[in-house]
Each structure stands twice: as C-alpha cells, then as structure tokens.
Amino acid sequence: MSIVLGPNQYGKAEVRLVRVDRDTARHRITDLSVTSQLRGDFRATHESGDNAGVIATDTQKNTVNAFARDGVGSPETFLLRLARHFLQSPQITGGRWLAEQYGWERITAGGEGHDHAFVRGAAERRTALVHADDAGLTVLAGLRDVTVLKSTGSEFSGFPRDRYTTLPEVDDRILATDVSAWWRYEPSFTETAGPAEYDERYGAVRSILLETFADLHSLALQQTVYAMGKAVLEAFDDIAEIRLSCPNNHHFLVDLEPFGLDNPGEVFFAADRPYGLIEAAVQRSGAPTAEHPVWSTIGGFV
Numbered sequence: 142m143s144i145v146l147g148p149n150q151y152g153k154a155e156v157r158l159v160r161v162d163r164d165t166a167r168h169r170i171t172d173l174s175v176t177s178q179l180r181g182d183f184r185a186t187h188e189s190g191d192n193a194g195v196i197a198t199d200t201q202k203n204t205v206n207a208f209a210r211d212g213v214g215s216p217e218t219f220l221l222r223l224a225r226h227f228l229q230s231p232q233i234t235g236g237r238w239l240a241e242q243y244g245w246e247r248i249t250a251g252g253e254g255h256d257h258a259f260v261r262g263a264a265e266r267r268t269a270l271v272h273a274d275d276a277g278l279t280v281l282a283g284l285r286d287v288t289v290l291k292s293t294g295s296e297f298s299g300f301p302r303d304r305y306t307t308l309p310e311v312d313d314r315i316l317a318t319d320v321s322a323w324w325r326y327e328p329s330f331t332e333t334a335g336p337a338e339y340d341e342r343y344g345a346v347r348s349i350l351l352e353t354f355a356d357l358h359s360l361a362l363q364q365t366v367y368a369m370g371k372a373v374l375e376a377f378d379d380i381a382e383i384r385l386s387c388p389n390n391h392h393f394l395v396d397l398e399p400f401g402l403d404n405p406g407e408v409f410f411a412a413d414r415p416y417g418l419i420e421a422a423v424q425r426s427g428a429p430t431a432e433h434p435v436w437s438t439i440g441g442f443v
C-alpha cells in the first residue's frame with residue numbers, strides 16, 4: 142500500500158481588514174474578515190518541502206490588503222478580483238475566497254448620523270464566497286445570525302406522540318431564530334453585476350427573508366424556512382438556489398402558578414441550548430439534482 146496526498150488547499154484565514162473611504166468628510170467604513178485559499182498541484186511542498194509553486198499565505202494576506210487600497214466595492218466583487226488575480230499564476234487551478242462583513246452604523250444624535258463615528262451593529266454579518274474550479278467561478282452571497290423574533294403568529298401541533306413525547310401542542314408561541322443563508326447566483330447575474338448590483342441584491346434578499354418571517358403565520362419553523370427560501374427564488378430568476386439554517390431559539394412559558402399567578406403568554410424563559418436546528422435547501426424543479434460543487438466548500442449545511 143502506498144500513501145498519496147488527497148485534496149488540499151491552503152491560504153490565509155480571517156484577514157481582518159477595515160477600509161475607510163475618506164474621499165469626502167462623510168467617511169464610510171467596510172469591515173471584513175477575508176479568507177483566501179488556493180488549489181493546484183501542491184504535491185511538491187507536501188511531499189518534499191519544495192515551495193517553488195507556493196504563493197505564501199503571507200503574500201495572500203498582503204494581496205488582500207493591497208487590493209483594498211483601490212477600494213473594496215462589494216464583498217463579492219472584491220473576492221472576484223482576488224480570485225482572478227491568483228488564477229493568473231499557472232500553478233493555481235482553483236480556490237476559495239470568503240468574506241464576512243461586520244456592520245457599522247453611524248452614531249446618530251438626531252439628524253443624519255455622525256460623519257466619522259460609528260457603532261457596531263448586531264451579531265449579523267453579510268457573507269460572500271467565490272469558488273473557482275475547472276468549471277469557472279461561482280459566487281455565493283449570504284448572511285449569518287440575523288436574529289429575529291415574533292411574539293405571536295406561530296404554532297406547533299399535529300406531531301406524533303409516543304412514550305417520550307412531553308411537548309404540549311401550542312396554537313400561540315414565540316418564534317425566534319438566527320437566520321443564516323447562502324444563495325447561489327447564476328452566471329447571468331455574476332457576468333454583469335458590479336458592486337452596486339451585489340449590494341442592492343443583498344439588501345433585497347435580506348428584506349424578503351425578514352418580511353416572510355414576519356408575515357407568514359407559522360405552523361412550523363420548517364414551513365417558515367421553506368417559505369423564506371421560496372420567496373427569494375420567486376423574486377429573482379438569477380438566484381439558482383438558496384440554503385437556510387435556522388436554530389429554533391426556544392422560549393418556554395414560565396410556570397407562575399407556584400406564586401398564584403397565571404401566565405397568558407407573557408413571561409418566558411429564553412433557553413440558549415439545546416435548540417432545534419432546521420435546515421433546508423430550496424431549489425428550482427428541473428434543476429440538476431447533483432449538488433453544485435460549491436456547497437462542499439462552505440463547511441456545514443450553510
């Protein structure tokens with residue numbers, strides 16, 4: 142039996158990059174964590190330490206920072222620039238470039254918000270991923286940990302009961318989750334989109350996800366998750382598919398009877414674990430059934 146090197150990739154993870162656009166007194170900041178990973182025939186370095194073809198991870202980090210000097214644009218276009226740059230080296234045959242963007246809002250004291258003072262927003266991040274392989278470039282866009290809650294308009298009943306079932310059926314409960322999603326753009330979008338189109342589309346998808354969460358009377362988080370994905374695909378032909386991952390952040394009604402009090406859906410215990418975890422891909426019927434290769438690069442369902 143002989144031992145051989147299997148699939149491999151390497152690069153710099155989580156380059157923390159803050160870009161200040163200061164062309165006017167009203168500054169804009171872009172706060173990113175960027176990961177660059179390269180693929181190619183890197184047997185030599187693994188087998189004998191011959192680094193002749195190895196673009197150092199330090200060089201990859203420097204390239205990320207240097208490219209930011211010209212502006213970031215949108216996370217998607219920034220990653221596409223990096224991908225096209227590294228793919229110019231003949232030994233690089235593919236790769237994976239990932240960005241997580243942290244939101245900063247202007248500090249507001251009435252009026253328009255401060256010109257150059259910001260407050261970091263919620264845990265929510267905007268995400269982008271560019272994947273390159275023999276078939277070309279694929280762009281995913283997404284979001285992570287968009288925390289939402291509705292205080293009514295959610296029920297859960299009709300599930301099977303066995304000797305281990307204790308959950309009561311409820312026709313009114315809190316529904317709370319942290320929405321994470323990735324959606325895959327068709328080439329028809331990525332071939333022409335610039336930063337403005339990516340930004341606009343990100344905002345539109347985020348709004349659709351939130352509005353659907355809010356408006357659908359939910360009989361199960363599964364129904365809400367599917368409806369959110371479906372609404373996005375119905376709105377945009379050039380989004381091929383979307384994957385969602387949503388924990389069910391349980392809120393349990395506190396028993397106030399020991400204190401002689403009723404509790405008509407007013408006082409809850411917000412449990413942090415365990416949590417239900419509902420994940421689904423929403424796709425177009427007739428699309429290829431084989432999983433697109435990009436999904437194997439994201440680590441986890443979403």
Ligand SMILES: O=c1[nH]c(=O)c2[nH]c(=O)[nH]c2[nH]1
Pocket residue numbers: 297308360361362363389417
């Ligand atoms: O929306 C829900 N889906 C489930 O599958 C489930 N299971 C559970 O215990 N509570 C819930 N809620």
